[in-house]
Amino acid sequence: MKPGYQKYIPFQPQKIENRTWPDRVITKAPVWCSVDLRDGNQALVDPMNLQEKLEYFHTLVDIGVKEIEIGFPSASETEYEICRELIEGGHIPDDVTIQVLVQAREHLIKKTFEAIRGAKNVILHFYNSTSTLQRKVVFHMDTDGITKIATDAADLIYEMSKPLIDQGMNLRFEYSPESFMGTEMDYAVEICQAVLEHLHATPERKVILNLPTTVENCMPNQFADMLEYFCRKIPGRDSAIISLHPHNDRGTGVATTELGLLAGADRVEATLFGNGERTGNVDMVTLAMNMWTQGIDPELDFHDINKIKEMFERCTKMPVGDRQPYAGKLVFTAFSGSHQDAINKGSQYMKDSGTEYWEIPYLPIDPADVGREYEPIIRINSQSGKGGAAYIMEHNFGFDLPKAMHPEFGSVVQHETDAVGTEITPERINQLFHQTYIDVDGPYKLLKHAFQETIDGEGHSHVAFQGTIQHTDTIFQVSGEGNGPIDAFFNAIKGEKMARFSFLDYASHAITDGSDSQGVAYILLQDQRDGKKYWGVGLSHNINLAPLRGILSAINRAKRARHHE
Numbered sequence: 001m002k003p004g005y006q007k008y009i010p011f012q013p014q015k016i017e018n019r020t021w022p023d024r025v026i027t028k029a030p031v032w033c034s035v036d037l038r039d040g041n042q043a044l045v046d047p048m049n050l051q052e053k054l055e056y057f058h059t060l061v062d063i064g065v066k067e068i069e070i071g072f073p074s075a076s077e078t079e080y081e082i083c084r085e086l087i088e089g090g091h092i093p094d095d096v097t098i099q100v101l102v103q104a105r106e107h108l109i110k111k112t113f114e115a116i117r118g119a120k121n122v123i124l125h126f127y128n129s130t131s132t133l134q135r136k137v138v139f140h141m142d143t144d145g146i147t148k149i150a151t152d153a154a155d156l157i158y159e160m161s162k163p164l165i166d167q168g169m170n171l172r173f174e175y176s177p178e179s180f181m182g183t184e185m186d187y188a189v190e191i192c193q194a195v196l197e198h199l200h201a202t203p204e205r206k207v208i209l210n211l212p213t214t215v216e217n218c219m220p221n222q223f224a225d226m227l228e229y230f231c232r233k234i235p236g237r238d239s240a241i242i243s244l245h246p247h248n249d250r251g252t253g254v255a256t257t258e259l260g261l262l263a264g265a266d267r268v269e270a271t272l273f274g275n276g277e278r279t280g281n282v283d284m285v286t287l288a289m290n291m292w293t294q295g296i297d298p299e300l301d302f303h304d305i306n307k308i309k310e311m312f313e314r315c316t317k318m319p320v321g322d323r324q325p326y327a328g329k330l331v332f333t334a335f336s337g338s339h340q341d342a343i344n345k346g347s348q349y350m351k352d353s354g355t356e357y358w359e360i361p362y363l364p365i366d367p368a369d370v371g372r373e374y375e376p377i378i379r380i381n382s383q384s385g386k387g388g389a390a391y392i393m394e395h396n397f398g399f400d401l402p403k404a405m406h407p408e409f410g411s412v413v414q415h416e417t418d419a420v421g422t423e424i425t426p427e428r429i430n431q432l433f434h435q436t437y438i439d440v441d442g443p444y445k446l447l448k449h450a451f452q453e454t455i456d457g458e459g460h461s462h463v464a465f466q467g468t469i470q471h472t473d474t475i476f477q478v479s480g481e482g483n484g485p486i487d488a489f490f491n492a493i494k495g496e497k498m499a500r501f502s503f504l505d506y507a508s509h510a511i512t513d514g515s516d517s518q519g520v521a522y523i524l525l526q527d528q529r530d531g532k533k534y535w536g537v538g539l540s541h542n543i544n545l546a547p548l549r550g551i552l553s554a555i556n557r558a559k560r561a562r563h564h565e
């Protein structure tokens with residue numbers, strides 16, 4: 001054997017002229033078929049039991065999947081019994097078709113027919129492998145022999161179906177040339193054409209031709225070329241429904257499916273969260289939600305993805321990864337500063353502009369569309385920036401910090417995340433905010449205060465302030481007048497040491513928490529001695545008092561800063 005990478009045979013692309021799929025776009029949902037209970041189940045360490053399969057089946061029905069491969073009933077007693085319970089237990093809604101898989105082998109086909117009796121809508125799905133490799137190493141046959149396996153099975157299935165169809169069963173057929181992507185396309189066309197003929201397919205009684213990437217071995221564009229070639233060449237294209245059954249060995253199952261749809265497929269077999277053999281089948285959630293984010297109705301309902309995920313993890317004992325598209329724990333979370341900044345600005349833009357569209361950078365989908373609106377979008381660690389901390393203060397605690405204050409509070413938070421080296425919680429951020437700005441108790445304290453407001457004949461407000469202030473052990477009275485509470489307070493403290501601050505900026509708003517409403521004031525002062533600027537924040541049920549507390553907060557912070565220099 002050749003060493004290393006040289007032992008692999010490169011994929012031989014199908015030549016195709018004037019391919020059309022690159023110019024197409026997806027405009028509607030395909031027919032969806034879930035293969036969770038078969039391909040997904042056969043790949044589990046512990047296959048699902050009856051109760052788990054029933055619960056899973058009902059979830060798929062609730063999602064809106066109309067074709068569900070329920071298993072391989074001829075494989076074992078367990079599989080057979082599950083099929084019988086679904087049929088006899090009345091679990092299958094009238095608009096849902098169950099699909100059963102079987103190898104192209106007589107005794108298994110016969111057993112499968114036993115298993116489906118009494119069902120209303122059934123797709124009988126049979127397969128045999130057609131690839132050059134499997135012909136060589138598994139079946140030891142030429143193409144005629146492989147075709148005969150398929151057509152013998154088709155004949156048997158066709159004959160055995162007649163009485164059931166006469167009795168009113170809506171019985172349809174599906175054939176998979178398994179390992180299609182390892183098959184020469186002209187031979188794939190030939191064997192599928194033979195199967196269509198032996199099943200007497202017509203445009204009225206179409207047969208599903210399911211073209212699997214049983215083991216994904218080529219790039220999605222190469223697969224799309226194969227599929228377009230196949231669709232062009234297959235005689236009786238209008239007697240067939242072209243179905244995809246992508247696996248994910250190269251990690252490109254979703255791309256292969258999407259390009260396959262462009263290249264002419266009508267139907268997709270997929271599983272929730274991409275469970276299935278090896279690296280899995282293609283993920284139905286990702287495919288559907290990708291359509292959703294392009295403004296296309298996928299005709300599947302994933303509005304409560306967490307509930308579906310919980311069922312999936314319990315029944316399969318497989319975890320859904322934190323980065324799994326649309327469903328992973330972290331897929332709507334930004335830790336990094338520039339992402340947080342843009343998300344913050346995007347949310348603001350959406351509020352301010354009243355746009356009809358979802359226009360938030362770094363969030364390709366509204367988390368509410370999959371029921372995840374209550375999860376934190378922004379989380380804080382040492383990669384985060386000032387916008388993130390401000391976002392948390394606003395969205396979790398109602399403090400709409402002035403933009404000019406973001407850098408200062410951002411650096412308080414950054415200092416903490418650097419020190420602890422881990423994520424910090426919103427509660428800790430709120431605590432830092434209170435410690436830094438609101439609970440700055442001293443050296444100055446306002447012990448008592450009174451305002452008197454008069455309005456003159458021309459409607460101008462005139463405010464008189466009187467207060468008692470404590471500085472360490474000294475208590476002193478101050479009074480002043482002005483055209484508003486802040487002005488009056490500033491005039492009152494003129495002459496005190498506190499007066500060496502000039503007033504630069506002010507913002508305020510109400511914070512409502514249930515029935516309780518408080519005013520918050522953000523004050524920016526400048527120390528005239530060294531030009532340094534200090535923010536202070538005041539919180540009070542009294543709207544006149546909040547700014548005063550804010551002023552004292554800024555002054556106290558300045559004092560403490562000088563003290564520590």
Ligand SMILES: CC(=O)SCCNC(=O)CCNC(=O)[C@H](O)C(C)(C)COP(=O)(O)OP(=O)(O)OC[C@H]1O[C@@H](n2cnc3c(N)ncnc32)[C@H](O)[C@@H]1OP(=O)(O)O
Pocket residue numbers: 039042072074075076102103104105108127128129138139149178214277
């Ligand atoms: C790609 C896919 O996922 S296909 C689905 C795969 N799923 C499963 O296999 C799960 C359920 N399967 C089973 O429980 C078992 O395989 C059974 C019960 C169906 C069959 O069991 P067995 O007959 O004991 O064994 P096995 O599946 O290995 O059969 C191998 C024989 O069938 C032949 N064979 C395999 N697949 C097919 C097929 N699709 N059509 C016709 N013959 C086939 C093989 O060439 C081999 O023949 P040989 O005995 O002459 O060498």
Ligand SMILES: CC(C)C(=O)C(=O)O
Pocket residue numbers: 039101127176178179210212213214215245247
């Ligand atoms: C039976 C077929 C469709 C299959 O599961 C595969 O090829 O992966």
